[in-house]
Amino acid sequence: MSASIEAWAEQIRAGDVRAVSRAITAIEDHDPQAEDLLQRIFPDTGRSFVIGVTGAPGTGKSTLVDRLAAYYRGQGNRVGIIAVDPTSPYTGGAILGDRIRMQGHASDPGIFIRSMATRGFLGGLAQTTGDVALILDAAGKQYVLVETVGVGQDEVEIVRLADCTLVLLVPGMGDDVQNMKAGLMEIADIFVLNKSDREGVERLEAELEAMLQLAPERDGWKPAILRTVATENKGVEELASAIATYRERFGNNEARQERKIDHWRSRLLALAGEAVLKLAVSGADGEAALDRLAREVASRGKDPYAAVRELLARSAGTRKSA
Amino acid sequence: MSASIEAWAEQIRAGDVRAVSRAITAIEDHDPQAEDLLQRIFPDTGRSFVIGVTGAPGTGKSTLVDRLAAYYRGQGNRVGIIAVDPTSPYTGGAILGDRIRMQGHASDPGIFIRSMATRGFLGGLAQTTGDVALILDAAGKQYVLVETVGVGQDEVEIVRLADCTLVLLVPGMGDDVQNMKAGLMEIADIFVLNKSDREGVERLEAELEAMLQLAPERDGWKPAILRTVATENKGVEELASAIATYRERFGNNEARQERKIDHWRSRLLALAGEAVLKLAVSGADGEAALDRLAREVASRGKDPYAAVRELLARSAGTRKSA
Numbered sequence: 001m002s003a004s005i006e007a008w009a010e011q012i013r014a015g016d017v018r019a020v021s022r023a024i025t026a027i028e029d030h031d032p033q034a035e036d037l038l039q040r041i042f043p044d045t046g047r048s049f050v051i052g053v054t055g056a057p058g059t060g061k062s063t064l065v066d067r068l069a070a071y072y073r074g075q076g077n078r079v080g081i082i083a084v085d086p087t088s089p090y091t092g093g094a095i096l097g098d099r100i101r102m103q104g105h106a107s108d109p110g111i112f113i114r115s116m117a118t119r120g121f122l123g124g125l126a127q128t129t130g131d132v133a134l135i136l137d138a139a140g141k142q143y144v145l146v147e148t149v150g151v152g153q154d155e156v157e158i159v160r161l162a163d164c165t166l167v168l169l170v171p172g173m174g175d176d177v178q179n180m181k182a183g184l185m186e187i188a189d190i191f192v193l194n195k196s197d198r199e200g201v202e203r204l205e206a207e208l209e210a211m212l213q214l215a216p217e218r219d220g221w222k223p224a225i226l227r228t229v230a231t232e233n234k235g236v237e238e239l240a241s242a243i244a245t246y247r248e249r250f251g252n253n254e255a256r257q258e259r260k261i262d263h264w265r266s267r268l269l270a271l272a273g274e275a276v277l278k279l280a281v282s283g284a285d286g287e288a289a290l291d292r293l294a295r296e297v298a299s300r301g302k303d304p305y306a307a308v309r310e311l312l313a314r315s316a317g318t319r320k321s322a
Numbered sequence: 323m324s325a326s327i328e329a330w331a332e333q334i335r336a337g338d339v340r341a342v343s344r345a346i347t348a349i350e351d352h353d354p355q356a357e358d359l360l361q362r363i364f365p366d367t368g369r370s371f372v373i374g375v376t377g378a379p380g381t382g383k384s385t386l387v388d389r390l391a392a393y394y395r396g397q398g399n400r401v402g403i404i405a406v407d408p409t410s411p412y413t414g415g416a417i418l419g420d421r422i423r424m425q426g427h428a429s430d431p432g433i434f435i436r437s438m439a440t441r442g443f444l445g446g447l448a449q450t451t452g453d454v455a456l457i458l459d460a461a462g463k464q465y466v467l468v469e470t471v472g473v474g475q476d477e478v479e480i481v482r483l484a485d486c487t488l489v490l491l492v493p494g495m496g497d498d499v500q501n502m503k504a505g506l507m508e509i510a511d512i513f514v515l516n517k518s519d520r521e522g523v524e525r526l527e528a529e530l531e532a533m534l535q536l537a538p539e540r541d542g543w544k545p546a547i548l549r550t551v552a553t554e555n556k557g558v559e560e561l562a563s564a565i566a567t568y569r570e571r572f573g574n575n576e577a578r579q580e581r582k583i584d585h586w587r588s589r590l591l592a593l594a595g596e597a598v599l600k601l602a603v604s605g606a607d608g609e610a611a612l613d614r615l616a617r618e619v620a621s622r623g624k625d626p627y628a629a630v631r632e633l634l635a636r637s638a639g640t641r642k643s644a
Contacts, residue, residue: 039625056379057378261616264615267619274595294587294590297590300365303365305361312598
């Protein structure tokens with residue numbers, strides 16, 4: 001490992017904003033240096049408290065995250081925000097979003113905000129987000145807030161990464177909310193009824209309570225339900241206090257440890273898969289082989305399984321000669 | 323390949339509903355027989371027209387898909403529906419949904435409906451959905467409708483699989499719709515303004531038109547915009563006609579072929595990754611090794627990259643001795 005990587009790691013440990021930004025870009029770009037860097041800072045991680053914030057579009061996640069970050073900042077903590085936005089690869093919208101949101105915190109080096117794009121054909125969003133969280137962790141952020149849209153496989157992975165997961169709901173959000181709620185039930189440590197000045201909040205809370213009655217208690221925790229109006233900063237302090245209670249009771253219990261181990265189990269598998277595929281399609285040769293095989297399969301000239309056997313034979317060959 | 327697999331494949335080719343159901347379950351369960359079966363039926367695929375239907379929760383995707391399926395069925399086609407519902411692993415909601423929806427088509431063997439759950443730690447939803455679409459294709463469905471929630475990495479993969487992608491929008495859907503639209507812009511072949519009897523449909527259409535003016539034309543196609551009220555079956559025939567126009571103009575053009583090749587490129591990579599990881603964690607031994615490594619990493623006793631090297635060494639060893 002080169003001296004420059006160690007210097008870079010040292011800047012990250014010191015919380016240097018540019019070094020952190022550069023590291024995140026390297027992770028997103030699948031720059032090989034990122035791996036060296038992550039390996040180097042790994043022993044300095046595991047200290048941040050990671051809060052996942054999820055909910056459908058329109059539930060006000062960004063505003064709530066901003067307010068919660070400001071609250072923690074006000075308590076003297078350093079805060080990192082990772083906004084995972086699956087729409088960004090198409091729009092560049094993430095960057096614009098950063099700029100707008102940064103304005104509120106621009107003069108404060110204690111809050112670091114980064115929106116994630118889903119770049120690259122491998123690795124996936126959850127993987128990248130996990131690596132970015134490690135960087136912020138090493139950079140000394142006491143709180144890392146990870147904001148994700150909706151529920152999907154990526155979200156589930158991101159939730160495994162979080163120490164505490166908030167699920168946002170809003171009164172009167174249309175037909176499918178019933179379904180969404182059921183799916184979110186299992187991942188929520190705390191439910192946040194945002195925009196709670198809207199009509200229907202009583203009914204929503206009653207429905208949620210009824211569902212929670214039926215759900216099995218997880219490790220003695222019944223998800224708390226809190227009301228907020230993030231745009232008016234209402235309920236944010238109470239929310240922070242509920243998070244603190246959760247942390248106190250579950251921050252280091254066995255179930256929490258198991259969740260972290262689960263998280264690492266899938267991270268390791270994903271990393272291993274990525275490493276193998278890098279070998280299989282490494283170099284211009286590899287890309288050409290993959291392209292040829294994809295064309296053969298698309299034209300039904302070869303079945304996918306035969307094509308995969310060819311790819312893997314390539315990977316084994318590359319590894320042997322490496 | 324055993325005689326029973328060939329018999330199963332033959333039943334699928336004949337469109338036998340139970341054989342198809344059994345195949346889908348095998349795919350979802352990562353049953354090793356599924357691979358044999360898919361390999362066997364692969365030459366019989368590539369004939370279905372796959373329509374992707376995506377949009378945020380509450381846009382009425384399920385209803386529209388039902389109506390479109392009924393329309394195609396009325397034209398004498400066989401139709402398959404794959405409802406991809408990321409919330410299902412938690413709730414079993416998918417199965418319930420199937421039952422409710424099947425009632426309308428229960429007596430009609432020409433419509434096959436299946437909701438997908440995201441089971442298993444590997445492979446992912448896009449992969450499974452692609453395999454299920456192959457089964458329905460081999461079973462002689464002229465149309466396969468794939469319904470997905472929102473936009474995420476999985477959705478993007480599913481879109482690559484589709485021959486034509488419909489993006490549903492609804493007037494007055496809240497703050498984040500602006501962002502969603504931008505993300506969806508790139509994947510939509512046709513925009514469907516559903517619930518178009520609601521207030522704000524003119525504004526939504528005008529906004530969309532304005533965005534499309536700015537977007538680059540893709541292969542000479544400017545996405546069509548249609549209005550529907552799926553619950554009242556309004557606009558469904560016009561939508562089918564727009565899909566037919568799209569198909570006529572782009573069904574076999576070069577850009578479409580490239581999209582299919584892209585799709586197979588990522589499918590092959592995913593399959594290859596899955597195959598390698600199966601070797602790495604095969605058997606009770608493998609699971610134990612993965613578990614031990616995940617624990618070491620979670621406790622910061624080992625860094626993830628060292629752990630991955632150990633996993634891969636295992637995989638290479640297993641392959642050599644296999």
